[in-house]
């Protein structure tokens with residue numbers, strides 16, 4: 001990869017705006033050549049310099065992008081992923097809940113392989129995915145992912161039908177199930193569970209617990225995995241993004257890391 005890499009951001013919300021700001025602050029040598037939004041006619045004064053607005057997957061090919069970074073929403077993954085990979089661009093996914101659809105995932109992988117490109121899944125709000133993915137080269141017997149967030153992070157989700165978020169006096173576990181169920185029912189908060197699953201033992205065997213904690217200020221991810229490699233226990237506490245309390249700062253940081261690594265001599 002070269003420093004002339006051109007990036008298209010799909011979605012101009014909390015994560016991708018933070019990614020663009022961090023790249024600019026750090027003086028990273030990457031051009032954001034396009035930003036895909038739903039309403040390109042709306043005036044915006046905060047776009048990266050030189051970026052053009054697009055709205056349709058079919059617009060990607062003419063942008064000259066070499067890497068497309070999705071942080072828009074579950075329904076954008078397949079159409080933008082298809083168009084990006086078919087146009088010879090790598091495609092990085094944030095709304096990984098879309099990847100519980102086995103047919104969609106297989107199609108994107110096949111397109112990537114046919115075109116010599118890559119479907120990239122950054123660690124999102126997580127850390128330690130490298131160790132879990134490495135551990136899965138041997139037999140894994142159990143993987144559990146607990147997501148603990150303040151009540152405000154669960155507002156506007158199915159959690160509101162399962163508990164009274166405003167009345168909580170103590171941490172409440174309001175969902176236990178597979179990563180597939182978590183991603184289907186909580187697509188704005190459980191993308192990470194799909195990342196854990198892809199790295200480990202799949203969406204049907206990965207156990208997920210979702211917790212609302214009235215004392216919590218940060219978004220916590222606790223992963224426990226057992227297998228022939230030994231035992232992995234990780235606890236991350238992420239600062240939420242200022243403009244979306246559901247999403248963690250770490251998600252944007254991991255995208256920045258992915259982008260900067262593409263031109264780095266030393267890749268970490």
Ligand SMILES: NC(=O)C1=CN([C@@H]2O[C@H](COP(=O)(O)OP(=O)(O)OC[C@H]3O[C@@H](n4cnc5c(N)ncnc54)[C@H](O)[C@@H]3O)[C@@H](O)[C@H]2O)C=CC1
Pocket residue numbers: 010011012013014015016036037038055071072073074075076093094095096123124125126187188189191192243244246247248251
């Ligand atoms: N992988 C991970 O660990 C994490 C993934 N996420 C996911 O990343 C995605 C983005 O998160 P945020 O930036 O916090 O959300 P956000 O709601 O702040 O921003 C998303 C933006 O994308 C736009 N959008 C939606 N569909 C679109 C489409 N088809 N084309 C163009 N723009 C479209 C929305 O209008 C909005 O402006 C969400 O799906 C979220 O659930 C969030 C946190 C962690």
Ligand SMILES: O=C([O-])CC(=O)C(=O)O
Pocket residue numbers: 124125187188189190191192193219238246247248249251
């Ligand atoms: O940002 C986080 O903590 C995780 C998140 O919202 C998700 O996986 O959708």
